[in-house]
Amino acid sequence: MKGLGLRQANAWLHTWSGLLLGWLLYAIFATGTVSFFRDELSFWMKPELHASRPDEGTAARVLGAMADYAPGASSWQISLPDERNPSVAVQWYAQGERPSKGGGSRLVLDAATAQPLQARDTRGGDFLYRFHFELYGMPRIAARWIVGVATMFMLVAIVSGVITHKKIFTDFFTFRRRKGQRSWMDAHNALAVLALPFHLMITYSGLLLLMFMLMPWGVQSAYQGDLRAYFAERGGRGAAQVAAPQAQGRAAPAPQAPVGPMLAQARAAWPAGAGGISVMQPGTTQAVVELREGGSTSLLDRGRAQRMRFDGVTGVRLPMPAEPAPDGVSMVYNVFSSLHLLRFAGPWLRWLFFASGLLGTAMVATGLVLWVVKRLPQRRKQGGHAGHRLVECLNAATVAGLPVAMGAYFWANRLLPVGMAGRADWEITSFFAAWAACLAHALLRSHRQAWREQLAAVAVLFAGLPLFSFLAYPHSHLAAGSWLLAGVDATLLALGALAAAGAWTLRTPVAARPARQREHAAANEVAA
Amino acid sequence: MTPAGLALGFAGMAALSLGMDRHYEQVFGGEPGRCRLAALRLFGALLLALALEPAVKAYGASVGAATWAAELTLGAVAVALLLSYAPRTLLPLAPASAALAAWWWMA
Amino acid sequence: MTVASGKDKAAGQARHRMDIASRLVLAVGGGYALAALASASLALALPLPRAQAVLAATMLSFALYCALAVWAFCAASAGRAWKGAALLAAPMALHLMLAGRAI
Numbered sequence: 001m002k003g004l005g006l007r008q009a010n011a012w013l014h015t016w017s018g019l020l021l022g023w024l025l026y027a028i029f030a031t032g033t034v035s036f037f038r039d040e041l042s043f044w045m046k047p048e049l050h051a052s053r054p055d056e057g058t059a060a061r062v063l064g065a066m067a068d069y070a071p072g073a074s075s076w077q078i079s080l081p082d083e084r085n086p087s088v089a090v091q092w093y094a095q096g097e098r099p100s101k102g103g104g105s106r107l108v109l110d111a112a113t114a115q116p117l118q119a120r121d122t123r124g125g126d127f128l129y130r131f132h133f134e135l136y137g138m139p140r141i142a143a144r145w146i147v148g149v150a151t152m153f154m155l156v157a158i159v160s161g162v163i164t165h166k167k168i169f170t171d172f173f174t175f176r177r178r179k180g181q182r183s184w185m186d187a188h189n190a191l192a193v194l195a196l197p198f199h200l201m202i203t204y205s206g207l208l209l210l211m212f213m214l215m216p217w218g219v220q221s222a223y224q225g226d227l228r229a230y231f232a233e234r235g236g237r238g239a240a241q242v243a244a245p246q247a248q249g250r251a252a253p254a255p256q257a258p259v260g261p262m263l264a265q266a267r268a269a270w271p272a273g274a275g276g277i278s279v280m281q282p283g284t285t286q287a288v289v290e291l292r293e294g295g296s297t298s299l300l301d302r303g304r305a306q307r308m309r310f311d312g313v314t315g316v317r318l319p320m321p322a323e324p325a326p327d328g329v330s331m332v333y334n335v336f337s338s339l340h341l342l343r344f345a346g347p348w349l350r351w352l353f354f355a356s357g358l359l360g361t362a363m364v365a366t367g368l369v370l371w372v373v374k375r376l377p378q379r380r381k382q383g384g385h386a387g388h389r390l391v392e393c394l395n396a397a398t399v400a401g402l403p404v405a406m407g408a409y410f411w412a413n414r415l416l417p418v419g420m421a422g423r424a425d426w427e428i429t430s431f432f433a434a435w436a437a438c439l440a441h442a443l444l445r446s447h448r449q450a451w452r453e454q455l456a457a458v459a460v461l462f463a464g465l466p467l468f469s470f471l472a473y474p475h476s477h478l479a480a481g482s483w484l485l486a487g488v489d490a491t492l493l494a495l496g497a498l499a500a501a502g503a504w505t506l507r508t509p510v511a512a513r514p515a516r517q518r519e520h521a522a523a524n525e526v527a528a
Numbered sequence: 529m530t531p532a533g534l535a536l537g538f539a540g541m542a543a544l545s546l547g548m549d550r551h552y553e554q555v556f557g558g559e560p561g562r563c564r565l566a567a568l569r570l571f572g573a574l575l576l577a578l579a580l581e582p583a584v585k586a587y588g589a590s591v592g593a594a595t596w597a598a599e600l601t602l603g604a605v606a607v608a609l610l611l612s613y614a615p616r617t618l619l620p621l622a623p624a625s626a627a628l629a630a631w632w633w634m635a
Numbered sequence: 636m637t638v639a640s641g642k643d644k645a646a647g648q649a650r651h652r653m654d655i656a657s658r659l660v661l662a663v664g665g666g667y668a669l670a671a672l673a674s675a676s677l678a679l680a681l682p683l684p685r686a687q688a689v690l691a692a693t694m695l696s697f698a699l700y701c702a703l704a705v706w707a708f709c710a711a712s713a714g715r716a717w718k719g720a721a722l723l724a725a726p727m728a729l730h731l732m733l734a735g736r737a738i
Contacts, residue, residue, distance in 0.1 A: 006709055010709065012708065013705065013708045156662075156704045159701055160708075172545075172604075173541075173545045173548070173604070173611055174550070175609070175611070176612070177612055194601055194605050197597050198598065198601060204698075207697045211693050214697075215671065215696050217675040218678035218696070219678075219693075221679055221731065221734075222679060222689045223685075230689060233685060234687075234690065297587070297588045298591065299591055327684075327687055329687040329691045329694075330690065332694065333690060333694060335590060349595050352595060352599060352602065356598055
């Protein structure tokens with residue numbers, strides 16, 4: 001670096017911090033982008049639930065049915081249907097059972113009939129979501145460290161990229177097509193700069209979400225490492241939660257107040273109405289109904305959704321202590337984490353962020369391709385180079401191969417027999433088997449062939465899924481009125497078309513094309 | 529939820545791009561004067577600022593700001609793609625987009 | 636400029652590699668150490684309630700880490716990069732020692 005200018009030093013730093021973990025970063029970005037729609041994807045992967053259509057009477061119906069499913073329970077938890085998931089999820093705990101993460105009994109109910117539905121065994125969108133920050137098949141902490149380190153590399157890549165970009169304002173909207181390396185550079189720059197606020201936010205917030213694992217030294221010095229004491233003092237969700245009323249023995253049964261008026265109050269107070277209902281000691285004189293806000297209107301309180309409480313027998317609203325507003329520092333954290341997790345965003349913001357995530361994924365991809373394209377002339381002169389060949393293969397096998405793996409995952413979800421043992425694991429096996437096959441394919445085929453064939457595979461796999469849904473699942477297309485499922489299908493079609501376009505541009509090697517096109521292409525490559 | 533913010537973001541980014549020598553020549557052909565470029569950039573900035581209103585109105589301050597930033601990003605991407613594939617179409621599309629946004633805003 | 640002999644060239648290359656390796660160690664290892672020192676020190680030093688100070692210090696530490704990694708490669712020489720990092724680390728290390736909190 002001695003004697004290298006600021007720009008050149010940063011160009012070097014940018015290239016290496018980007019390349020070394022580029023494939024992992026691509027996978028993290030891609031699975032993260034898909035995870036914005038994790039609930040929708042999970043629903044899409046459970047066709048048995050697709051007939052569920054919520055209406056005005058859903059909540060009352062479900063509460064009535066709960067009296068049959070869980071008569072003596074100490075509490076009921078009901079997740080009401082919303083635009084991300086039209087089915088109803090219920091959970092209950094028996095008397096004396098302590099609420100715990102895996103405990104209690106669960107059912108999924110049809111919103112129209114309140115009948116239990118048995119969905120096929122699948123991890124759904126949660127597999128890709130977990131992969132995003134915990135990868136798969138390795139200890140959670142180790143995986144989070146790997147992802148954390150990769151995120152740090154990403155942050156350095158972004159900052160060094162901005163420093164090294166000479167004409168960040170003049171080239172802001174510039175994308176020169178058909179100019180070989182220049183085009184790839186323009187694309188990489190545009191994708192990075194136009195969505196720079198998003199990329200910076202998503203990367204930094206990713207670090208913040210892992211911060212107590214990656215950087216525990218603040219807690220160490222101020223609290224002697226007692227993380228629990230820190231959280232108690234900070235007053236997060238756990239600390240501020242008002243304790244649920246304890247049962248004094250088994251109370252006497254009593255008729256319950258109708259939930260309709262309670263929900264009406266919720267609708268009046270919150271834009272999205274109630275998202276969930278909890279009933280403590282249901283069906284008794286001590287019953288308390290708590291409504292949880294659907295979604296959240298502010299990023300500042302980490303989607304700590306508003307709540308309302310009612311007496312279960314009389315229907316009278318119970319006073320709840322006002323939750324303190326978060327302090328300034330917590331607000332900053334809450335904004336970052338809310339924007340990253342996007343738990344409570346409405347459909348518009350979700351689509352906007354999904355599109356931005358696609359831009360980020362493409363940014364990483366174009367960076368990886370650019371590295372190869374830049375060194376092509378040198379390689380032509382010097383012949384083969386093992387390192388370059390490795391990068392080429394990893395590029396194709398990751399940028400095109402990961403979508404192939406996702407396609408395989410979705411097809412396994414459609415085709416594997418519903419009653420099969422270990423079905424969910426077999427879907428995941430299909431994902432990794434397909435990805436491994438892509439790597440082998442890339443090693444065996446030439447660079448161009450690898451890309452062309454894998455992109456074609458993506459096109460076929462993705463575009464075939466909506467067709468299959470249309471034929472096999474009568475509830476799952478637009479005619480049946482489900483925007484959610486239509487959205488997933490439309491996205492698959494669009495991405496498949498994009499892959500097809502990519503495969504199409506790679507269709508014939510330059511040498512085989514008519515003379516005029518060959519000259520044109522050669523001239524462009526020289527200009528690059 | 530109205531796409532007014534996105535429409536304004538697109539129109540604003542288009543105006544900003546036209547306020548640059550390179551893209552002005554792409555779309556209009558002629559040599560622009562410095563005044564004209566500056567005016568286009570100012571107008572573009574104004575439209576981008578206005579785009580904040582529908583977002584904040586629909587979603588509140590914090591969610592609205594995030595929505596606005598993302599709308600601006602996608603508007604800019606649309607402008608960049610059009611400038612590359614069909615620069616002349618920017619001329620009808622940008623004002624139409626602004627007009628559409630105004631209509632939504634009034635409706 | 637005289638033409639470098641083969642030995643000089645090899646020595647130059649080795650120096651260059653050492654330079655990069657040194658900067659790499661600073662960026663990756665030194666950067667983390669500095670960020671850790673900063674989060675520990677600021678958690679005590681920031682004029683905020685304890686929990687908020689810890690949160691603020693931890694959140695800021697990543698920006699510091701990134702800045703140091705970039706600085707490690709931008710500085711005119713590896714030696715300068717290390718000196719700059721040491722200059723930044725010294726007061727924080729001192730503060731922690733005085734505050735009596737052993738990490």
